[in-house]
Amino acid sequence: MDRMVSYIGFAEIQTLLRRIGTARFIAELAKEIEADYRRWSDFQHSPRLASHSATGVIELMPATDGKLFSFKYVNGHPANTASGLLTVTAFGVLAEVCTGYPLLVAEMTVATALRTAAMSALAATYMARSDSRSMAMIGCGAQAEFQAIAFHTLCGIRELRVRDIDPGSMAKVERNLRSVPDLVDLRIVRAETTAAACDGADVITTATADKRNAFILTPSMVRQGMHLNAIGGDCPGKTELDPNILLLPTARIVVEYERQARIEGEIQRLPAGHPVHEFTDVVSGAVTGREHPDEITIFDSVGFALEDHSALRYLLRLLREEGAGTRTIDLVPALRDPRDLFGEVLGEAEVGRQAAVQPPLCATTSS
Numbered sequence: 001m002d003r004m005v006s007y008i009g010f011a012e013i014q015t016l017l018r019r020i021g022t023a024r025f026i027a028e029l030a031k032e033i034e035a036d037y038r039r040w041s042d043f044q045h046s047p048r049l050a051s052h053s054a055t056g057v058i059e060l061m062p063a064t065d066g067k068l069f070s071f072k073y074v075n076g077h078p079a080n081t082a083s084g085l086l087t088v089t090a091f092g093v094l095a096e097v098c099t100g101y102p103l104l105v106a107e108m109t110v111a112t113a114l115r116t117a118a119m120s121a122l123a124a125t126y127m128a129r130s131d132s133r134s135m136a137m138i139g140c141g142a143q144a145e146f147q148a149i150a151f152h153t154l155c156g157i158r159e160l161r162v163r164d165i166d167p168g169s170m171a172k173v174e175r176n177l178r179s180v181p182d183l184v185d186l187r188i189v190r191a192e193t194t195a196a197a198c199d200g201a202d203v204i205t206t207a208t209a210d211k212r213n214a215f216i217l218t219p220s221m222v223r224q225g226m227h228l229n230a231i232g233g234d235c236p237g238k239t240e241l242d243p244n245i246l247l248l249p250t251a252r253i254v255v256e257y258e259r260q261a262r263i264e265g266e267i268q269r270l271p272a273g274h275p276v277h278e279f280t281d282v283v284s285g286a287v288t289g290r291e292h293p294d295e296i297t298i299f300d301s302v303g304f305a306l307e308d309h310s311a312l313r314y315l316l317r318l319l320r321e322e323g324a325g326t327r328t329i330d331l332v333p334a335l336r337d338p339r340d341l342f343g344e345v346l347g348e349a350e351v352g353r354q355a356a357v358q359p360p361l362c363a364t365t366s367s
């Protein structure tokens, strides 16, 4: 039986994205994620395992629905870009539960940007005002263009106000987005300050990277009716919002998974009992994403393993449908006798090595 494991590296995801387009990828993935949040009780939930250091964090994110199991390895090292490295890199594995055999090994640096964008825009379809047309994008690093495409595609955003402390990053986002044919109707404005970017925006996305409790947004930048998509605060001691925003009487906070968000999200800075809603309840209709047009809705996103599970499953389906640059790897041996691992991996070689290193005693004594 062929037990080769499918492999998606940077080259394969590049081929897939160029073939089907980033907007379609994000829109289809958002549907997968939404369907998985709808069947929340099928999944085992646990906060991710995080290993913190002075410079960042390395995390393992497992998820299973009883049929498929997945995990993602992901890091977050905000100072990396200063030495030419990404802040976030990732790879993941999808396996079948019935045998425990891996089906797919995939790069997830790009896939994480895609799934985060899909999740952000999906949440906004439930939480932002439906007439939202303008978004402030605070932080113009690796995630930014994906967020812009997702909000343009799923939420009808037609004006993007970009802001970054690094002018080169703002220029990069503008240049990249202007080269996307689907975005001809997206107006891009570079802002001098975060306050200027937020002034008049319907949605604010914060995607900055700094390992501290930052005050990227303060209450004076936030107006009634706004939707805040806060993705950069995702670790203990790494947040972006002034907690007074979360405490505003008209603020409505939605998180992916409360147990994890209390540790890693913006709400780590609030008292433990402060009310929040989980996204699964919004998707199921148990609670509404937005009660009235004046509410300030806040999606306090840290990234949950279920979203990576959806992404890996979607990637495997795309590979099978599109066959784009399909590669397989011999991660797991295919043995004639599954109990003879030793014999197949080095049985004959080991016999040969022994023979070469130690000639039979009788040969030396007879010479």
Ligand SMILES: NC(=O)c1ccc[n+]([C@@H]2O[C@H](COP(=O)([O-])OP(=O)(O)OC[C@H]3O[C@@H](n4cnc5c(N)ncnc54)[C@H](O)[C@@H]3O)[C@@H](O)[C@H]2O)c1
Binding pocket: 076, 078, 081, 087, 088, 112, 113, 116, 138, 139, 140, 141, 142, 143, 144, 163, 164, 165, 166, 169, 194, 207, 208, 209, 210, 216, 230, 231, 232, 233, 234, 301, 302, 303, 304
């Ligand atoms: N919630 C999630 O699911 C999720 C997923 C992926 C990444 N993230 C987080 O999102 C953040 C952004 O990720 P990235 O890969 O784009 O990082 P990045 O390092 O590529 O980009 C961060 C950008 O923020 C800018 N910045 C820093 N401080 C700023 C400030 N005060 N004002 C304006 N801009 C500022 C930097 O100049 C940089 O351009 C990170 O904190 C990352 O951990 C969250």
